[in-house]
Amino acid sequence: MNESHRSSVHQALGGGQVADVLLWRRRVGSVFILVASTSLWLLFERAGYNILSFVSNVLLLLVVILFLWAKCASLLNRPLPPLPNLEISQEYVLVLADTIQPIVNCVLSVAREIAVDGNLKLFLKVAFGLWVISFIGSFFNFITLVYLGILVSLSLPALYEKYQDPVDDKLTVAHKMIETQCRSFDDKILRRIKMPFQKEKKI
Numbered sequence: 001m002n003e004s005h006r007s008s009v010h011q012a013l014g015g016g017q018v019a020d021v022l023l024w025r026r027r028v029g030s031v032f033i034l035v036a037s038t039s040l041w042l043l044f045e046r047a048g049y050n051i052l053s054f055v056s057n058v059l060l061l062l063v064v065i066l067f068l069w070a071k072c073a074s075l076l077n078r079p080l081p082p083l084p085n086l087e088i089s090q091e092y093v094l095v096l097a098d099t100i101q102p103i104v105n106c107v108l109s110v111a112r113e114i115a116v117d118g119n120l121k122l123f124l125k126v127a128f129g130l131w132v133i134s135f136i137g138s139f140f141n142f143i144t145l146v147y148l149g150i151l152v153s154l155s156l157p158a159l160y161e162k163y164q165d166p167v168d169d170k171l172t173v174a175h176k177m178i179e180t181q182c183r184s185f186d187d188k189i190l191r192r193i194k195m196p197f198q199k200e201k202k203i
Contacts, residue, residue, distance in 0.1 A: 009161040022157045034154055041147040051143070 013019035113119040
């Protein structure tokens with residue numbers, strides 16, 4: 001595959017360190033995320049450990065270590081724990097807000113088109129998408145869904161980058177077929193909705 005395709009996939013994922021991890025260009029980070037997520041999933045799902053208890057115990061252990069370290073440092077004239085500046089900078093908040101703003105605006109735009117403009121096609125698409133999410137969620141709990149999402153994120157982008165040309169051809173054909181079916185389905189629904197209003201009342 002040529003380099004333009006590889007760079008396009010990398011840029012589509014943001015072009016930063018996250019994209020490098022998802023495409024396995026930073027193998028250490030990718031392996032760490034895979035091993036850590038698998039270990040946590042096995043801990044919570046197979047060992048039956050509770051996530052609230054796990055977080056509480058980890059924080060308790062961390063607080064105890066820091067407290068004992070600080071006490072020992074004051075008694076032995078040793079340096080205190082090298083903690084960073086524990087505060088969120090205004091620049092980071094602005095960057096986070098700029099990242100979230102387009103997503104929120106997109107959701108609000110979709111909600112406006114459904115609630116105010118009465119866009120039936122968009123309503124059917126959103127309703128079908130939410131039903132699919134609810135149907136899939138009925139088979140798995142939240143932790144398993146997150147773990148499956150991590151596995152998909154670490155596998156699909158790398159596979160797509162490797163086999164981009166044949167996948168694009170298949171997706172183009174599938175998109176045309178789905179678009180044709182959805183258009184005919186929407187036309188049938190719209191025709192059924194409009195028919196009762198077009199009938200004249202019998203005297």
